[in-house]
Amino acid sequence: MAVFAFRGGPRLVLMQSLFIGLVSIVLLSCGSFGSQSDGTDLGKQVYKTYCVACHGPDGKLMLNDAPNLSVSKMSMEERVENIRKGGSMMPAFAEVLSEEQIQAVAGYLEQLKEQN
Numbered sequence: 001m002a003v004f005a006f007r008g009g010p011r012l013v014l015m016q017s018l019f020i021g022l023v024s025i026v027l028l029s030c031g032s033f034g035s036q037s038d039g040t041d042l043g044k045q046v047y048k049t050y051c052v053a054c055h056g057p058d059g060k061l062m063l064n065d066a067p068n069l070s071v072s073k074m075s076m077e078e079r080v081e082n083i084r085k086g087g088s089m090m091p092a093f094a095e096v097l098s099e100e101q102i103q104a105v106a107g108y109l110e111q112l113k114e115q116n
């Protein structure tokens with residue numbers, strides 16, 4: 001849960017328990033992760049690990065004021081930038097994820113849109 005460690009503050013404990021709770025729900029409901037061979041699988045893996053806590057498995061959870069990613073109009077470049085730097089509530093992931101992981105998860109967000 002080092003993701004939130006650099007954020008600190010009174011929200012930390014609440015965020016951590018939300019994060020752990022949601023991640024376990026998602027893990028339980030998904031059962032198997034399957035193989036992580038290509039870029040899409042990497043993006044999905046990163047998303048399920050770092051993003052579902054606020055955005056939900058389909059991008060629509062909107063917890064902690066997170067926007068609905070399935071209707072986001074951001075370009076690939078804007079998403080990558082947003083994921084690197086974070087926002088007012090969203091953590092910056094540049095320190096946490098590799099460039100490859102950031103690109104992969106930004107690409108995976110396209111799939112959340114197509115599911116609608």
Ligand code: HEC
Nearest residue numbers: 050051054064065066067072073074079087088089090105
């Ligand atoms: C702690 C909750 C939280 C986590 C974890 C989180 N986000 Fe966010 N995200 C937000 C919030 C809140 C916003 C709105 C901007 C802000 O206020 O920070 C946002 C905005 C975004 C946006 C911009 C969407 C738009 O159209 O405005 C994208 C893309 C995004 N997040 C992707 C991700 C990805 C990918 C991850 C995982 C690597 C992630 N987020 C993890 C809370 C979160």
